[in-house]
Amino acid sequence: MIETILANPILLALAALVGMAIVFGALLGFAAVRFEVEGNPLSDQINSILPQTQCGQCGYPGCRPYAEAIAEGDSINKCPPGGEDTIQALANLLDVEPEPLDAEHGVEAEPTVAYIREDECIGCTKCIQACPVDAILGAAKQMHTVIIDECTGCDLCVEPCPVDCIDMIPRKGGIQHWYWPLPEDSSRENLIATDRGSDETTQSETEQAAA
Amino acid sequence: MRQIFDIHGGIHPPERKELAEPGRVHEMPLPSKLVLPITQHIGAPARSIVDVGDVVKGGQMIAEAQGPVSVPVHAPSSGTVTAIESRAVPHASGLTDTCIEITLDGEDTWIDLKGLDNWRETPKAELLECVRQAGIAGLGGAGFPTAIKLASDRDQGIHTLIINGTECEPYISADDTVMQCYAQEIVEGAEILAHMVGAENVILAVEDNKPDAAKAMAKAAEALDIADVVTFPTKYPSGGEKQLIEILFDMQVPSGGIPADIGILCQNPSTAIAVRDALIDGKPLTDRITTVTGMSLQTPGNRRVMLGTPIGELLRDAAFDDKAADRVIHGGPMMGFAVTDLDMPVVKITNCILAPTRTEIPPPQPQQACIRCGMCAEACPASLLPQQLYWYARAKDNEQLERHNLLDCIECGACAYVCPSHIPLVQYYRSAKGAIREAAKEKIRSDNSRARFEARQERLEREAAAKEAKRAARKAAAEARAKSGDDPVQAAIERAKAKKDAQAQTATEEKAQ
Numbered sequence: 239m240i241e242t243i244l245a246n247p248i249l250l251a252l253a254a255l256v257g258m259a260i261v262f263g264a265l266l267g268f269a270a271v272r273f274e275v276e277g278n279p280l281s282d283q284i285n286s287i288l289p290q291t292q293c294g295q296c297g298y299p300g301c302r303p304y305a306e307a308i309a310e311g312d313s314i315n316k317c318p319p320g321g322e323d324t325i326q327a328l329a330n331l332l333d334v335e336p337e338p339l340d341a342e343h344g345v346e347a348e349p350t351v352a353y354i355r356e357d358e359c360i361g362c363t364k365c366i367q368a369c370p371v372d373a374i375l376g377a378a379k380q381m382h383t384v385i386i387d388e389c390t391g392c393d394l395c396v397e398p399c400p401v402d403c404i405d406m407i408p409r410k411g412g413i414q415h416w417y418w419p420l421p422e423d424s425s426r427e428n429l430i431a432t433d434r435g436s437d438e439t440t441q442s443e444t445e446q447a448a449a
Numbered sequence: 450m451r452q453i454f455d456i457h458g459g460i461h462p463p464e465r466k467e468l469a470e471p472g473r474v475h476e477m478p479l480p481s482k483l484v485l486p487i488t489q490h491i492g493a494p495a496r497s498i499v500d501v502g503d504v505v506k507g508g509q510m511i512a513e514a515q516g517p518v519s520v521p522v523h524a525p526s527s528g529t530v531t532a533i534e535s536r537a538v539p540h541a542s543g544l545t546d547t548c549i550e551i552t553l554d555g556e557d558t559w560i561d562l563k564g565l566d567n568w569r570e571t572p573k574a575e576l577l578e579c580v581r582q583a584g585i586a587g588l589g590g591a592g593f594p595t596a597i598k599l600a601s602d603r604d605q606g607i608h609t610l611i612i613n614g615t616e617c618e619p620y621i622s623a624d625d626t627v628m629q630c631y632a633q634e635i636v637e638g639a640e641i642l643a644h645m646v647g648a649e650n651v652i653l654a655v656e657d658n659k660p661d662a663a664k665a666m667a668k669a670a671e672a673l674d675i676a677d678v679v680t681f682p683t684k685y686p687s688g689g690e691k692q693l694i695e696i697l698f699d700m701q702v703p704s705g706g707i708p709a710d711i712g713i714l715c716q717n718p719s720t721a722i723a724v725r726d727a728l729i730d731g732k733p734l735t736d737r738i739t740t741v742t743g744m745s746l747q748t749p750g751n752r753r754v755m756l757g758t759p760i761g762e763l764l765r766d767a768a769f770d771d772k773a774a775d776r777v778i779h780g781g782p783m784m785g786f787a788v789t790d791l792d793m794p795v796v797k798i799t800n801c802i803l804a805p806t807r808t809e810i811p812p813p814q815p816q817q818a819c820i821r822c823g824m825c826a827e828a829c830p831a832s833l834l835p836q837q838l839y840w841y842a843r844a845k846d847n848e849q850l851e852r853h854n855l856l857d858c859i860e861c862g863a864c865a866y867v868c869p870s871h872i873p874l875v876q877y878y879r880s881a882k883g884a885i886r887e888a889a890k891e892k893i894r895s896d897n898s899r900a901r902f903e904a905r906q907e908r909l910e911r912e913a914a915a916k917e918a919k920r921a922a923r924k925a926a927a928e929a930r931a932k933s934g935d936d937p938v939q940a941a942i943e944r945a946k947a948k949k950d951a952q953a954q955t956a957t958e959e960k961a962q
Contacts, residue, residue: 289891290898300902371901390898413488416542417883420842421876423816 281309292370293392321346350391350406358403365395454699459684469742471622483757489796490586492518507559525735525755528553541786564731583727589717592798610648615688618781626751628662632669638721651676658683686861690715743804745774761791775807817870825864835864842877
């Protein structure tokens with residue numbers, strides 16, 4: 239047997255390769271077990287991009303389950319609270335083409351917070367049980383109230399309320415959240431003179447004449 | 450003579466400061482109504498502590514600070530609170546905010562003011578509280594709560610206090626006027642400020658286009674050994690505190706840092722006076738000197754204005770010709786913003802009201818394409834790359850913007866001033882900065898939500914497990930009983946019997962006694 243192999247260089251090469259494959263295979267197998275990373279770092283990264291409203295509009299019970307689903311190949315356009323920005327960030331992370339938001343799951347809207355009309359609250363605790371982030375304070379037969387800073391605006395408390403005393407109000411209105419808008423840029427259209435519409439030309443000419 | 454250094458970039462726009470005749474303070478007639486926004490500073494809004502119908506006196510606190518970075522608001526004169534509602538406030542957004550309206554009774558009666566007997570002997574914490582309760586926010590234009598600035602205790606401490614009388618923005622001469630008329634008070638205030646932060650040196654910094662102010666300050670500074678007046682060449686924007694520090698010390702404040710990081714504190718001259726008034730006289734901040742200027746005014750000038758005075762009233766006092774005026778600007782021509790409603794009040798940060806004619810400050814020209822000439826980079830006093838920032842701001846690439854130090858931009862407008870394509874560069878940066886700040890806030894919010902969601906999930910699992918364990922225990926107990934042959938009904942009967950026997954026994958014992 240040995241002589242046959244030694245006499246035949248092709249068999250010798252084959253045996254050497256098989257031997258090496260076994261050794262390296264064993265090494266890789268050992269490394270995979272020994273240095274295994276706990277959890278799924280990809281789903282963690284995805285989860286850190288998702289807006290954490292925990293609203294379930296994507297069809298999963300919270301942001302982490304959706305992050306895990308994306309890691310396993312679900313589409314990235316099911317998150318209305320995150321909107322275009324989140325889709326863009328996910329596309330960058332996963333190196334896929336961004337897709338428009340799937341309208342089936344809802345449309346992008348201004349962030350809101352829940353507000354309980356406290357006079358009408360009967361203290362049934364149903365909204366407290368529904369809140370995914372424990373942002374509602376209260377007890378049985380006691381008036382409830384929402385901790386605005388903790389509310390994610392997920393909407394889940396509105397449905398269970400038997401007396402419809404919960405409103406969703408915009409979170410970002412007001413002077414404290416305002417910042418300058420990007421200026422409107424007209425330079426693109428004006429770059430080539432012949433691209434200008436006739437109205438615009440006359441307008442700018444009149445302006446020049448006036449100046 | 451102290452050595453002076455130069456900063457990178459900068460521009461020399463027409464100054465036009467003489468229009469408002471710096472050096473004279475006009476007193477305003479008492480207005481009929483004051484509108485006081487509860488937010489006149491950077492930070493959390495104050496909370497109103499008066500109700501509609503309340504009678505207030507001058508100097509009385511009408512809104513208290515809420516949270517550490519906040520300042521209270523005081524009534525500038527006596528009268529009745531007639532409304533607490535949302536009104537137009539001086540803000541670039543043109544949005545409304547909660548205001549307290551006081552209809553003045555014309556008597557101008559004040560509460561009894563009581564200053565500290567001896568501020569040198571008073572502990573620092575008490576001095577800080579005094580400054581805080583007096584409602585003082587930086588009067589130079591940014592409106593940062595002064596008490597916070599004074600309280601910042603960095604490891605190395607503060608070695609130098611700079612009274613920043615640079616006032617480099619065209620048209621504005623409020624600080625110039627204050628330095629000429631109240632030099633004595635400024636130096637007293639500077640002494641108090643230096644004492645509070647433990648500074649060994651005081652620099653009174655004045656640009657060389659204000660020789661009268663420099664002279665007045667030099668005379669007053671003779672009373673304070675550690676104080677020194679320094680003048681330096683006029684250039685915009687030398688008055689930015691980071692730029693001023695570079696001019697005086699040839700040192701840069703670290704990116705993202707504050708002057709206190711290198712042991713320096715900057716304060717506006719009017720702020721120094723406000724601190725002096727608060728500690729020595731016990732008088733809260735209720736008025737300020739504001740420059741009212743522009744070619745559409747017949748009698749421009751620096752006026753002592755009660756906070757809350759409508760801008761329209763101020764303009765009327767300066768004989769405003771609204772046909773000649775193109776627009777009204779709150780602040781200066783470089784960093785100010787258009788006033789959309791003349792009922793907007795004067796607030797703590799109002800250093801200038803500018804009403805130019807159309808020829809004086811023409812409306813912005815249409816924006817054209819960037820030709821990459823690089824003039825913006827030459828003009829930038831913070832040595833940034835404005836053109837690069839412009840492209841990234843357009844692409845909303847926040848990561849690259851931060852990497853290119855957008856947050857070190859002081860929004861002085863020098864880049865937009867020199868841009869041959871009239872690109873409103875600063876507005877791009879302001880927008881991008883706002884977007885970055887909001888994104889950072891959202892990130893904190895979402896991290897918080899994630900933690901809460903996970904904590905709740907954990908709690909629900911724990912509760913379910915506890916329930917399950919209890920159920921299993923009950924089941925096991927029932928099984929054990931069934932096995933041992935115990936009948937729960939029999940057991941109950943036996944227990945009742947035993948109790949009856951015991952009662953009968955005690956009864957016989959009692960009888961026997």
